[in-house]
Amino acid sequence: MIVLWRVTTHCNLACGFCAYDRRLGGKRQQIDPAEVERFAALLDAYRRRRGDRLLLSWLGGEPLRWRPLWPLAHLLQERYGIRQSVTTNGSSLHRAEVREAVLRHFDELTVSVDDMGERHEQLRGWQGGWARLSDSLRALAEARRQQAAPLKLRANVVLMHDNLPRFAELCEALAEWGVDEITFNALGGQDRPEFYPAHRLLPEDVMRLRGQLPVLRERLAAQGVRLCGSAAYLGRLAASAGAQSSPVGDCAPGEGFLFIDEVGRVSPCSFTGADYGVPLEAIRTVEALEQLGEGYRAMQQRQRSAACSDCRANHVYGKFEA
Amino acid sequence: MAAVDVETRLARWREAWPKALACWSRYTRLHDPRLCDSRLEAAAQGLSGSFAMIRLFDQSVVIDLETVAKLQLDDCALEILAHEIGHHVLAPATVTDQFRLLARMRRALPTLEAQAPLMANLFTDLYINDRLQRRAGLRMDEIYRRLARHAAAQGQPQGDVWTLYMGIYESLWQLPRGSLGGPTEDATLLGDAWLGARLVRVYADDWLHAAGRFATLLLPYLVAEREGKSVLGFLHDTRLAAEHADPRGGLEVEPEEVEGSLHPSEDPGITGAARLPVEAAPQAPQASGQLREPYEYGEILKASGIQLSDHEIAVRYYRERALPDLVPFPVRRRRAAPEPLPEGLEPWEAGDPLDELDWLQTLLQSPIVVPGVTTVRRVQGEQPGRELERVPVDLDVYVDSSGSMPNPQQRVSYLTLAGAIVALSALRSGSRVQVTLWSGKNQVTRTDGFVRDEDGILSALTGFYGGGTCFPLHCLRETFARRGAGERPVHLLMISDDGITTLFDNDEQGHAGWDIVAMALAKGRAGGTMALNVPLNWQQSRWSEPLLRAQAQQDWLIQPVPRMEELLDFAREFSRRHYQNDREVTSP
């Protein structure tokens, strides 16, 4: 089971494509850590009962700036041995103690990098960010080597029409920083409808990417770096670029994957919190956790969410496969 | 709850006491609590604002039953008494730990130091209540529910500090959100309440370690709130915890105090991170291992409930600071002991060794014994021809307190400290000491002649004028004009700067200072030293002329001390040479 938990919607950066851009108004939320602590105990019991593996992945906003994160990460690791990962903009990785904590507590770290140098900085409203990321990631990779820590270092790139020409160059830079794996996803339109039209991937962009990918993948593999994205995943990208919807037959909701948001809605993916979300407070036993899948299916049948008619859930499409 | 009469109420509380003790351990012993049935009676005990208080000095517990009844806590006798006992046995438990706690709290509450006592109180309450609720099965939560109800009935608004604090209890005891008045919606408060509870759990066995972290967690709320009187006041039962206690310790800045002002979310003990040097860490205002300034020391003492004036605190401060530098008490050398030769009687004063008091002679002087007034001791002379036993040399020390000198009650004054080291060392060796603190004309404080009374000496030394510079020649003149030839020799010590040259001006009667000094030295028979805060090459200064002459003609030993801190080296060396009992030096 992979549990992706968006614990906060606070963020320190200003990415024009993202819903959590610090410049945007509106209410910011964060989860009550006591609820995370409680739910983690359930997840652990669930894992034991099922003999399953469990990965808890922290998401935001910027999760590494959420104060209870490290205390929780430590507690969940000490108490239950829960494997954890995080997706971060990397802005706090320049602190040695943060890198140290990452190595101690996480199995994986995904850092978001979208373009080369100043372009990345402009995209994210982060002056000096490129050099900081470069130094931080190199230092993290080096510390990992010294400590023989098992951390997997991943970078995720949001692909847009504008940054695609430099994707190969960016991958090379990331490889040089010491990243093990590179994933990508297409710029989505829901978060910032005003940004999307001018920057979205076009069908010919996806075609070019498809053509490029095998060579690039090979080149990176020679450096020990894995470039992810299955054929099905690229198919999904092409469909989105061509504005075709991609309904899915059976996504096995609530089976191997759960998404929990900052207000405690538990749903089968990040797009269906409002439609299928079960409040955390309602899940108090392992049985209730086990019955989530059935409940989601029933909801899918009774009142299908619009999101299911055009599924964009990465875990369904093999974003992490090669 | 139905109103109960005073006797029934008192009986119930008395009955609860042994049970409350047993909540901690079967072996806990404290004398019975003072149960005051009126607020007036409680106030006479020093209890006000809260419904209970403790005093560590006499291990007392005082309860104001009238306020208890007003808050509808009548049936919480066991909980309240067990809580007060907790302050005696768990936290703070000792006066020293109360100082350490307050020092840490103050450090973590910059600009809001005044809140440190209450925050320290709330903090120790967490530990006490958590134990009583979880291990002894008491209903500590009920007290908070009632207090919240009372506050609501009074229309007192509930601030965020209280909400957060209640949230910590709710989190610790896994009570429903908001059930004690903790946060229900505010995600930041919920997160911080959880962190507060983690803090208490992680440092369950080391509460002092968590103190600065707790204060750091609360700081932003305190800053935002700055609320006036609130329900929190009812909980302030350690306000006078250290009242009447003799302050020991508290002088040194502990490393933990400096490093402990840490948000719990950044605490390696809670995050599991290794402690790494924090890049660009803000400069600590005072490094660890250092000694505090008198002002801060005083603030900590006062925050603990010690009711002393700044001057009295300064006396304690300089005594504590001087202690490590004093010469050891003399050890009697057996072989060298001369045959005692009774020589007569002299007054026995408070501070003199008790075994020197001659009771028979004292009672012969006056049947009513007044220590220091009618008490006498026998003075023993020596048989000639035997190995020399040192004759104590009295010390007449003049300390400059003019505007060029720091106020010893605020910042550490090396003049005062040096004076304390020398004077207290002199006392240890059996000498008597006269201290004269001086500044401008008529600005003089002095001991009551040559005395052996530590407090009197330190009190004179820690005074402050900060005025002009005019050496009190009349004091020197009177001291030595009176002194008989048979009295002990006296060494003169001046601690000053170039202002000492006023020693050689004329006195108010027109006598030349020069002659007065000569007379004093002649009668003193033990020489004079000047420790002066002047450059090493002071001889080249334009004011050096009278000093050069004094050195040449009157045999003054002039010791330049360019940096004030170096006065300590001077004081140690001076004390060793004059008062350490391993040589036969009687004058420099």
Ligand SMILES: C[S@@+](CC[C@H](N)C(=O)[O-])C[C@H]1O[C@@H](n2cnc3c(N)ncnc32)[C@H](O)[C@@H]1O
């Ligand atoms: C919302 S962020 C949160 C974690 C962290 N702040 C970060 O930037 O990595 C999670 C991921 O979503 C990506 N992302 C943000 N807005 C997006 C959008 N409109 N379309 C696609 N991906 C987006 C980010 O680049 C990041 O990799």
Ligand code: SF4
């Ligand atoms: S993408 Fe990440 S860093 Fe950028 S605004 Fe969104 S949450 Fe923040």
